[in-house]
Amino acid sequence: MKEIVIISGKGGTGKTSITASFAALSKDAVFADCDVDAADLHLLLQPLAIKSMPFISGNVARINEQKCSGCGTCNSLCRFDAVQPGTPYTINPTDCEGCGVCVHFCPEQAIEFPPQRCGEWFQSETRFGPMIHAALDIGAENSGKLVSLVRQEARNLAEANQHELILIDGPPGIGCPVIAATTGAHAVFVITEPTCSGKHDLLRVLELTEHFDIPTYICVNKWDINPDMTQQIKIAGEEKGATFIGTIPYDQQITKAQIEGKTIVEWGDTIAAIAIKEIWNSFCEQLGIAS
Amino acid sequence: MKIAIASGKGGTGKTTLATALAQAAAQPVQLLDCDVEEPNAHIFVKPQWTNHKDATIAIPVLDTTRCTNCGKCGELCQFNAIVTIANQTMIFSDLCHSCGGCVLVCPEKALQEQPKTIGYIDTGHSGEITFIKGTLVIGEAMSPPVIRQVKKTAAADQLTIIDCPPGTSCPMMTAVNGSDFVLLVTEPTPFGLHDLKLAVETLRSMDIPFAVVVNRAGCGDDKVDHYCRNEQISLLLQIKDDRRVATAYSRGDGLLSALPELATQLRSLLTEIEKRINQAQGQTQGGGTQ
Numbered sequence: 001m002k003e004i005v006i007i008s009g010k011g012g013t014g015k016t017s018i019t020a021s022f023a024a025l026s027k028d029a030v031f032a033d034c035d036v037d038a039a040d041l042h043l044l045l046q047p048l049a050i051k052s053m054p055f056i057s058g059n060v061a062r063i064n065e066q067k068c069s070g071c072g073t074c075n076s077l078c079r080f081d082a083v084q085p086g087t088p089y090t091i092n093p094t095d096c097e098g099c100g101v102c103v104h105f106c107p108e109q110a111i112e113f114p115p116q117r118c119g120e121w122f123q124s125e126t127r128f129g130p131m132i133h134a135a136l137d138i139g140a141e142n143s144g145k146l147v148s149l150v151r152q153e154a155r156n157l158a159e160a161n162q163h164e165l166i167l168i169d170g171p172p173g174i175g176c177p178v179i180a181a182t183t184g185a186h187a188v189f190v191i192t193e194p195t196c197s198g199k200h201d202l203l204r205v206l207e208l209t210e211h212f213d214i215p216t217y218i219c220v221n222k223w224d225i226n227p228d229m230t231q232q233i234k235i236a237g238e239e240k241g242a243t244f245i246g247t248i249p250y251d252q253q254i255t256k257a258q259i260e261g262k263t264i265v266e267w268g269d270t271i272a273a274i275a276i277k278e279i280w281n282s283f284c285e286q287l288g289i290a291s
Numbered sequence: 292m293k294i295a296i297a298s299g300k301g302g303t304g305k306t307t308l309a310t311a312l313a314q315a316a317a318q319p320v321q322l323l324d325c326d327v328e329e330p331n332a333h334i335f336v337k338p339q340w341t342n343h344k345d346a347t348i349a350i351p352v353l354d355t356t357r358c359t360n361c362g363k364c365g366e367l368c369q370f371n372a373i374v375t376i377a378n379q380t381m382i383f384s385d386l387c388h389s390c391g392g393c394v395l396v397c398p399e400k401a402l403q404e405q406p407k408t409i410g411y412i413d414t415g416h417s418g419e420i421t422f423i424k425g426t427l428v429i430g431e432a433m434s435p436p437v438i439r440q441v442k443k444t445a446a447a448d449q450l451t452i453i454d455c456p457p458g459t460s461c462p463m464m465t466a467v468n469g470s471d472f473v474l475l476v477t478e479p480t481p482f483g484l485h486d487l488k489l490a491v492e493t494l495r496s497m498d499i500p501f502a503v504v505v506n507r508a509g510c511g512d513d514k515v516d517h518y519c520r521n522e523q524i525s526l527l528l529q530i531k532d533d534r535r536v537a538t539a540y541s542r543g544d545g546l547l548s549a550l551p552e553l554a555t556q557l558r559s560l561l562t563e564i565e566k567r568i569n570q571a572q573g574q575t576q577g578g579g580t581q
Contacts, residue, residue, distance in 0.1 A: 012301045
């Protein structure tokens with residue numbers, strides 16, 4: 001079983017559109033949406049949930065008004081400016097890091113520390129195969145842990161039903177959720193765009209995948225916006241040890257397909273659809289997956 | 292006046308709008324790049340750098356000669372960053388949230404804090420723009436402390452524009468926290484609309500006033516307009532889908548180099564936001580005089 005993560009560094013380069021197309025082209029895969037705080041893959045794969053579970057993670061401090069003596073110990077110890085002085089003192093749950101320091105040191109034991117519901121995760125069926133996805137609650141923390149949970153559930157499902165492949169739609173950036181989505185994966189597939197920002201962010205992503213020693217493949221979406229930059233990205237990526245796997249032309253049909261809730265490869269033989277199919281075949285060949 | 296530029300979905304044009312607003316402002320302005328995982332605004336601002344400093348968090352170090360392996364630190368730590376197993380205490384600084392609890396709870400005073408660099412803060416200038424950029428060290432997981440330090444580096448009483456990270460969780464919330472107003476940049480597509488709704492809910496839960504800017508207007512459908520109308524959210528600006536903007540952007544040239552005529556509209560946008568902030572503050576202070 002192979003785990004492939006699609007990331008981008010920079011947001012909005014086409015990760016989800018291309019992951020969904022790969023899902024449509026794949027033969028025997030489980031899909032996982034690990035971009036849990038702005039998950040969009042379900043808009044194209046239209047999953048039907050067969051199971052949903054709450055995601056409980058960490059705790060949040062809450063002051064019991066009756067017990068608070070107003071001594072201010074919590075406020076003086078909190079490193080996250082989460083305590084608001086007053087009678088009684090209160091804690092802003094948005095700022096609370098869940099470290100429990102105030103809970104431990106409150107002389108009146110007036111601070112409760114209940115477990116926090118941070119979101120919900122789902123096991124679903126799509127027209128291309130099973131999918132694990134999640135939604136972080138509004139204002140909730142611990143997105144990295146939810147990413148790990150989605151990945152683990154996808155792995156459990158793939159192992160139980162002997163699926164050959166897990167396709168993961170990853171988050172943007174290089175921080176906590178990206179690290180949680182990529183460490184230990186078989187390969188990372190980076191979708192970038194031919195812009196100064198795309199190149200800048202790609203190089204940071206490549207340092208990250210090098211740091212965690214994950215084989216990395218690069219594809220430039222909308223390559224014809226700036227062919228020179230596409231060439232520069234190819235050279236810079238290969239210098240960093242990544243495999244350049246192909247380019248996709250700018251295609252307005254991708255947005256049209258998205259509006260209809262379809263992947264571009266289902267939409268028709270458009271220029272982008274043809275390029276994505278070629279890239280998928282070549283990627284499968286390189287990784288030894290049945291295309 | 293602090294205005295944050297956020298989005299939910301990535302790649303909708305946050306940096307494009309933030310840098311163009313700062314360039315159009317025609318007054319001294321601070322531009323903060325709080326997208327510390329992938330900071331890009333410097334590409335368009337091209338500042339002269341004047342200052343570079345480390346962004347650090349405090350992590351515990353253990354004096355093994357004092358430690359009795361009582362395990363109290365590990366019991367307090369909610370993040371498994373310090374653990375006592377088999378009569379040995381170990382620190383995993385990558386997991387440390389820098390709360391300081393272990394140092395306080397240690398009965399032997401065996402733990403002390405020392406700074407660990409997790410990012411960099413660079414300051415520079417370009418015309419009337421004071422530019423402050425945060426950069427997360429690659430391999431570090433936690434961007435919020437770097438974002439907080441970028442914001443602390445800025446002067447308090449100046450027009451400030453904050454380029455935020457995408458998403459709606461901790462990094463985005465840390466970046467918009469304390470702003471007077473947020474502009475949510477979206478695009479007229481199903482992905483843009485879906486993530487806009489999440490960002491709207493997040494800002495409502497934080498009680499920060501906001502309005503929407505539609506970028507690449509005309510490239511998709513009109514559902515963002517409908518949504519904004521139904522939710523009574525102001526749509527303050529539409530930037531037309533224009534390949535000239537995309538090409539300029541790809542070279543590292545900003546919105547105003549492709550569409551210089553937008554400068555007047557952006558200045559009116561700043562005036563409109565200022566008016567709305569004053570109204571909102573008047574309402575809370577004066578008990579709703581409107």
